[in-house]
Amino acid sequence: MKPVRERNLGLVLRQVAEAGPRSRATLAVETGLNKSTVSSLVADLIEAGLLRDSPIEERPAKVGRPPQDVELAPDAPFVLGLEINVDYLAVWAADLSGVVLHRSFVESDNRQRPEQVISRLELLARQAIDQPFAAGRRPAAATLAVPGIVDDFGGVVMAPNLHWEDVPVTRMLSDALGPVNIENEANLGALAELTDGAGTGLRDFVYISGEIGIGAGIVIGGDLFRGARGFGGEIGHLTIDAYGPPCPCGSRGCLERLAGQEAILRLAGWDPRVRCAGSRPEWPGAMLAESARGGHAKTLEALSQVGHTLGIAAAAAVNLLNPEALLLGGYFAPLTEWLREPIENELHRRLLAGDGSGCAVLAARLGGEAAVRGAVAMSRRQALDDPAALGRESLYAGAIG
Numbered sequence: 001m002k003p004v005r006e007r008n009l010g011l012v013l014r015q016v017a018e019a020g021p022r023s024r025a026t027l028a029v030e031t032g033l034n035k036s037t038v039s040s041l042v043a044d045l046i047e048a049g050l051l052r053d054s055p056i057e058e059r060p061a062k063v064g065r066p067p068q069d070v071e072l073a074p075d076a077p078f079v080l081g082l083e084i085n086v087d088y089l090a091v092w093a094a095d096l097s098g099v100v101l102h103r104s105f106v107e108s109d110n111r112q113r114p115e116q117v118i119s120r121l122e123l124l125a126r127q128a129i130d131q132p133f134a135a136g137r138r139p140a141a142a143t144l145a146v147p148g149i150v151d152d153f154g155g156v157v158m159a160p161n162l163h164w165e166d167v168p169v170t171r172m173l174s175d176a177l178g179p180v181n182i183e184n185e186a187n188l189g190a191l192a193e194l195t196d197g198a199g200t201g202l203r204d205f206v207y208i209s210g211e212i213g214i215g216a217g218i219v220i221g222g223d224l225f226r227g228a229r230g231f232g233g234e235i236g237h238l239t240i241d242a243y244g245p246p247c248p249c250g251s252r253g254c255l256e257r258l259a260g261q262e263a264i265l266r267l268a269g270w271d272p273r274v275r276c277a278g279s280r281p282e283w284p285g286a287m288l289a290e291s292a293r294g295g296h297a298k299t300l301e302a303l304s305q306v307g308h309t310l311g312i313a314a315a316a317a318v319n320l321l322n323p324e325a326l327l328l329g330g331y332f333a334p335l336t337e338w339l340r341e342p343i344e345n346e347l348h349r350r351l352l353a354g355d356g357s358g359c360a361v362l363a364a365r366l367g368g369e370a371a372v373r374g375a376v377a378m379s380r381r382q383a384l385d386d387p388a389a390l391g392r393e394s395l396y397a398g399a400i401g
């Protein structure tokens, strides 16, 4: 367990990062610490280059001097969120209060050798680091989202849609970039929806993200549920049809073979390999929504079929967990108005509690950005939890040349 002082440093820094500039007296009230303790903690955080006294505005003398606020130092460290998905890479940089400093999405077919994908990601990460680094800021934490299951040692155990198995991803990245956390993309998507999206204020929900694969992030009691070894939430590999098409995971008739991005495009009569120039990861959803609004029969039929399939899987999850809501993310989000009814029909038919389960079907709000935003959120959480580490020499000191 962390010493009390380190914990309190984190408490004060987090309050300023999340709630904005405020006086020492306000911080004392908000943190429940006494004023002299807060003053001494703030002094340490200023000394470490994390906070500064806010510049005082010029005011007429008769108004009196307002209490001196403290705020994040303009050259305080920043954090990175990285994402490798099947058909794109993403890198964001944000300051400790969550303001995004840099964002890039690059289309990239990542179903190839990990070394190539990782060196491309590394290049994007360096571009994100360069500008703030030149302005005297250094990266303090980085988190990588991947579409697969990860181990406690920073490796991808299995990412069926990338055809990756036992790849020591963070070790390969860390050699060039410094320490990097790794987490399943749907877990990070759920975390982002919990903190900034449609899950705000909910305590129990299942976030289901449709991409090439389908993943889920499960939030129970206001926190991410990861399972004993972090492998929970693999809803995409629930068996829907035991005699269905083979899946790269080794099974047959998995949900994602029947309701993933490629399946719905094929059902709607489109070539699943078709790409739009400069498109974002949520493009198939936007494109299908436009087609559905235009009343195209084949698209509407595809949506009904995918909704029905998704509803069968959702009913299993809802019978098991009794969540308040299902959040539809990824390419499903813009299609929620067409998917909701077939999903609700399946829930009605298959839930023991029937409509009494009270489970709402909602569109996630963060679209294709959810996983990379979640990666930023996890990096911020790590950085704010340990200001003592932030004050030290850059974790990346040896890595940036």
Ligand SMILES: [Zn+2]
Pocket: 236, 237, 247, 248, 249, 250, 251, 252, 254
């Ligand atoms: Zn499978």
